[in-house]
Amino acid sequence: MAEAHPVGFRWVMKAKERGATIIHVDPRFSRTSAMADLWVPIRAGGDLAFLGGLVRHVLENDLHFHDYVAAFTNASVVLKESFRDTEDLDGLFSGWDEERGAYDTSSWLYEGDELDRPRRDSTLRHPRCVCQVLKRHFARYTPEMVERVAGIPPDLFRRVADALASASGPERTAAICYAVGWTQHSKGVQIIRTAAILQLLLGNMGRPGGGILALRGHASIQGSTDIPTLYDILPGYLGMPLPGEDVGTFTARLGHRSGYWSGFRAFAVSLLKAYYGRRATPDNDFGFAWLPRITRNHSHFAFFAEMMDGGVDGLFVMGQNPAVGAQHARFERKALSRLKWLVVRDMVEIETATFWKDSPEVTRGELVPSETGTEVFLFPAAGHAEKEGAFTNTQRLLQWREKAVEPPGDARSEAWFVHQLALRLKAKAEASNDPRDEAVRALDWWYPETEGGEPDMEAVLAEINGWRTLEGGAPEPGDAAGGPSGHVYARDRDGGSHHGPQVEGFADLASDGSTACGCWIYSGVYGPDGVNRARGRDAQGPYGHGWGFAWPKDRRILYNRASARPDGRPWSERKALVWWDESEGRWTGHDVPDFPTDKRPDYVPPEGATGMDAHRGDAPFIMHEDGLGWLYVPTGLKDGPLPTHYEPLESPLRNPLYGRQTNPAVNWMRRPENPFADSPDPKFPHVLTTYRLTEHHTAGGMSRTLSHLAELQPSFFAEISPELARDVGVPNGGWITIVTKRGVVEARALVTRRIRPLRVDGRVVHQVAIPFHWGTTGPVKGDVANDLIPLSMEPNVGIHEGKALLCNVLAGRRPGGRDAVSWLDAYGRGEER
Amino acid sequence: MAIGEGPNSANQARHAYVRDGITVGFFTDPTICIGCKACEVACKEWNDVPADDGVWEGSSYDNSGSLGASTWRHVKFLEQDGRLGVQVAGPMTGETEEPFRWTFTSDVCKHCEEAGCLEACPTGSIVRTETGGVFVQDDVCNGCGYCVVGCPFGVIDRRAGALPGAGGAFKCTFCYDRQRSGLTPACAKACPTESIQFGPLEELREQARRRLDELRVQGYDDVTLYDPTETSVRGIHAFFVVAGDPRALGLPLHPEAPTAFLAGAWTSALLASVGLMLAAVLAFALL
Secondary structure, three states, rough: OOOOOOOOOHHHHHHHHOOOOOOOOOOOOOOHHOOOOEEOOOOOOOOHHHHHHHHHHHHHHHOOOOOHHHHHHHHEEOOOOOOHHHHOOOOOOOEEOOOEEEHHHHHEEEOOOOOOOOOOOOOOOOOEHHHHHHHHHHHHHHHHHHHHOOOOOOOHHHHHHHHHHHHHOOOOOOEEEEEEHOOOOOOOOHHHHHHHHHHHHOOOOOOOOOEEEEOOOOOOOOOHHHHOOOOOOOOOOOOOOOOOOHHHHHHHHHHOEEEEEEHHHHHHHHHHHHHHHHHOOHHHHHHHHHOOOOOOOHHHHHHHHHOOOOOOOEEEEEEEOOOHOOOOOHHHHHHHHOEEEEEEEEOOOOHHHHHHHHOOHHHHOOHHHHHOOOOEEEEOOOOOOHOEEOOOHHHHHHEEEEOOOOOOOEEEEEEEEEEEHHHHHHHHHHHHHOOHHHHHHHHOOOOOOOOOOOOOHHHHHHHHOEEEOOOOOOOOOOOOOOOOOOOOEOOOOOOEEOOOOOOEOHOOOOOOOOOOOOOOOHHHOOOOOOOOHHHOOOEEOOEEEOOOOOOOOOOOOOOOOHHHHOOOOOOOOOOEEEEEEEEEEEEOOOOOOOOOOOOOOOOOOOOOOOEEEHHHOOOOOOOOOOOOOOOOOOOOOOOOOOOOOOOOOOOOOOOOOOOOOOOOOOEEOOOOOOOOOOOOOOOEEEEEEEEEOOOOOOOOOOOOOOHHOOOOOOOOEEEEEHHHHHHOOOOOEEEEEEOOOOOOOOOOEEEEEOOOOOEEEEEEEEEEEEEEOOOOOOOOOOOOOOHHOOOOOOOOOOOOOOOOOEEEEOOOOOOOHHHHHHHHHHHOOOOOO | OOOOOHHHHHOOOOOOOOOOOOEEEEEEEEEHHHOOOHHHHHHHHHOOOOOOOOOOOOOOOOOOOOOOEEEEEEEEEEEOOOOOOOOOOOOOOOOOOOOOOEEEEEOOOOOOOOOHHHHOOOOOEEEEOOOOOEEEEOOOOOOOHHHHOOOOHHHHHHEEOEEEEEOEEEEEOHHHHHHHHOOOOOHHHOEEEEEEEEEEHHHHHHHHHHHHHHHHHOOOOEEEEEOOOOOOOOOOOOOEEEOOOHHHHOOOOOOOOOOHHHHHHHHHHHHHHHHHHHHHHHHHHHH
């Protein structure tokens, strides 16, 4: 965190100063470790076993926060008789279909199949209740097993377990922060899930100082999942339509009968109203048919594979540099050469725009510039200080950015580019009269402009917040736009009346077309009072209300109903956050309650209740059908209702826990260009992991090209232990060659005790750590670390495995030019060295 | 408390030290320095200091090497055998493996009470500011380089190239221009953990003493305050918490302004010349 989030790490240092214990678990002793009380080196890929060991420690020693767990989690829920755990099936859950390579997840549901009416055993003794299943599931994750899998000795493990257990209960909490070191695994989602189980058991969710903090990869990555650049969800995590669906069946598939997702239809219809304006009517299903449908996997790796096979004509690349930053970059660069056209928008000429003339493939004779048919259009892009808009970062905080300076020359914002592109596409669609262009013609592209044809970004924010529609009977803006009537930016680009007053928040959204909302979870950021809350810079109180806007509804801590006892009183004065005020008959406190304000803590839903009324007054997890925190996930995951340790796709050992070596549901993306080493493989004996340096920014386009940053880390290097350096025969600063089944790179050896050899499964395992910031352009150059990484897709979200794989390290520089390819092939076959 | 309240902390707030003629200082506390180098970059950005060669040094994460004409803040990365307070560095606890620690110290011009560079400067280019800083007027500097050998800390250096803009001697200006506008120097302003504190010298000294007590209670048993006052530099305006031997950071135990040796040197020279004269006279007398 100190490495990649130095500014946020200020608060960790502040906590340390106030007496918090800082524990850092990482294969490397990084800048974060240097500041920690306890550094725990771990074998990359052993995270789930380590966390599972902690879960077992808590359960076996009865250290969980009893009252919290019994009341607020699904520990008491009874599972189906047909459910089988990995304990029973040697690493598989019930429902596995070997042929499809996927699970039938129906046996994972609660007994009775009704998620909103679970059968609970408050004694937690029922043999099929989640608590007992959880205990059995994690029973084999003993400290000895943690050592065997993760290389963490029992005394070090014990220190972590004791520290965590002591930060639990009414008076104490602990937070877990993670970044891509946890996500980029073939079981990434399940690693985070294990952390969630641990935090629920310790009573650390929804409480001050608790929680799990996802540190995002760069600015507004949270924003780009909220209002997604992902192929499979619509804004506000609504999911994407399937072929043949209408609003009704779409809602039936993704909405819930109880809990907050019961509002799904209102959120979806309001989004359609924002997209299509007056063209979205009850008669045409609010234009639902115009939305694209998911027909197959269109995630990054899947479409790059299609591109390689010649199935993709054109690509827009904005704010990304896949030629350096994407996994198996060698594969991706070659795939780019199969495009007909490529638009790259960046502040500098990045490798993705120059792959055709100076990539390693050109040097190696794999790509010939004169024969590469891709037409590249490079557009100069404005930097973040050169444009207006909002960032949404860690903690779901929207922060408005003012434009500090004009962008140089022809550089323009992304918003300008997309806006101008949309205007041109719409003009073409209007002219074509082709029925297939109707979805573009129907788009309500109303955005007013500021100087230079830039769309007014606050008008976009107004749409994201949502408004009442004129066709739904809302008053016209008249002359009062921006005034007390609640109209904000209510005139379109031609000056016509466009919409009615702003909505206060998502509770106002309706499914009859009377409201429009660009992203329901952001609703409330720019309400009828005309105050852009993302712009707020007057932080008040310990939770920072007044600085920016934390979705939803400026709630700074999610599920904060859990900060009070089931009866509504705070767990302790020290950790009071929100509580039930009996005299006022409402929830109150230091944060905005993440709960229906007037729902009594002793509320019991009547038979047949739906929506939020179907939840009890002591059910804080309002997004779930049952209102409970899910130790066990009955639906939604593709690789199991409980986290299970599988080895990485490339591993130096066989899985000591189960017969199943790897996550069964993972997509290996097997193809000739994407080979994997065996597990274990004598040709690739060491564990390779990648990371980032404070001095550089991801693929380097924003840092390698700036002299004041480039000089701070001017060269690609690899961190290895003195022990491995001795074995390889390389001094500190010497050149080494790092080879995997996919690629070969050369780097300078940074020999340091900050990397320790680990004892894993009875033998010594060396780890090699490489930062991935360099490429072929800019003032400081270096080989591309991501050339070494395979393509693969984790079952739930399609994340690759970039943090744990196998490599070998050889003294000296790699073969250059055309020899590199034949050398690599020969090495992979075992014919070299 | 060392880490303050962000924009509201004393370290970051507007001030009038120049107007009021208050002597200011830097207090740098490496126990909360996270090694991000924001100070190095902020310094270069604000003061328009050019980039260096950008040579990879293979010396931990330090590629700036040392303070110099184009490096006015320098974060020293030290990987040492030894404990840092009560930190448990994985297996490196001293039981099975040698203990280990990694510290980051942001070095800077000390703005000495008795500044060797200022004393040595023949052109009057180097002056003392209202707030006690040592400031090089680069439009007066003729690039003679006397100051370079005059600095006991190896801070000031000549930048290769021709005057003006290069050719002369350069070092930390204490962000005198920012100070005049009531702003904190760029390095302290940018420091995310407020490991670099800027403020009235005596207040900082008091704060540093309290911090040292705090650290000792927390188990940092080999920390000291690097603030030599008993030598000819007579005190420095940028002082540091140091773990272990300060010489590992390039901080001499007894920094001396070379001018302190002037009296002795002139006396020796005088004695030598008198001796030589006597010898010459004697030689003639004896012949």
